[in-house]
Amino acid sequence: MKSKLDPTIFYLLALFAVAVIAFSIFIPDIFWSVSNFQSMASQIPVLGILTLAMALPMLTGGINLSIIAGMNACSLIIAYFITQYTGISWLFIAILLSLCCALAIGLLNGTLIAIIRVSPILATLGTMTLINGINILVTNVQPLRTFRKQC
Numbered sequence: 001m002k003s004k005l006d007p008t009i010f011y012l013l014a015l016f017a018v019a020v021i022a023f024s025i026f027i028p029d030i031f032w033s034v035s036n037f038q039s040m041a042s043q044i045p046v047l048g049i050l051t052l053a054m055a056l057p058m059l060t061g062g063i064n065l066s067i068i069a070g071m072n073a074c075s076l077i078i079a080y081f082i083t084q085y086t087g088i089s090w091l092f093i094a095i096l097l098s099l100c101c102a103l104a105i106g107l108l109n110g111t112l113i114a115i116i117r118v119s120p121i122l123a124t125l126g127t128m129t130l131i132n133g134i135n136i137l138v139t140n141v142q143p144l145r146t147f148r149k150q151c
Contacts, residue, residue, distance in 0.1 A: 069131035
C-alpha cells in the first residue's frame with residue numbers, strides 16, 4: 001500500500017526553511033539570539049491556545065470573532081487583581097474570576113447563536129464590540145502599569 005504525502009505539509013516545511021534561511025542571512029545576530037528564542041517561547045503558547053480556541057468553531061462551520069476581546073477581558077481581570085492585592089490566594093481568585101468571565105462570554109455567544117439563531121459572525125462581532133467597549137470603559141484607555149511583588 002502506497003501512502004501519499006500531503007503536498008501542503010511539504011509546502012509549509014519549505015516555507016519554514018526559506019524563512020529560517022532568510023532570517024539567518026539578513027539578521028543572524030538577532031535571529032539566533034537567546035532573547036529572540038525566549039521571546040518566541042513566551043508568545044507562542046498563547047498563540048497556540050488562541051488557535052485551538054478558534055479551531056473549534058471553525059471545524060463546526062462557524063466563526064468566533066470575540067476570542068481576542070475575551071482574552072483581553074480575562075487578562076484585565078487578572079492584571080487588576082495582581083496590581084491591587086497581594087498574596088497567592090488573590091491570584092487564585094483572579095484566575096477563577098477570569099475563567100468565569102470566559103465562561104460568561106462563551107455562554108453569551110452560545111445563547112445568541114444556538115437559541116436566538118443569530119448568525120455566528122454577527123453574534124460574535126457584536127460580542128467582540130461589547131467586550132472591547134467594556135474593556136475601554138474599565139481601563140479608561142490607560143494601561144495597567146504597576147505590578148506589586150507577589151508574596
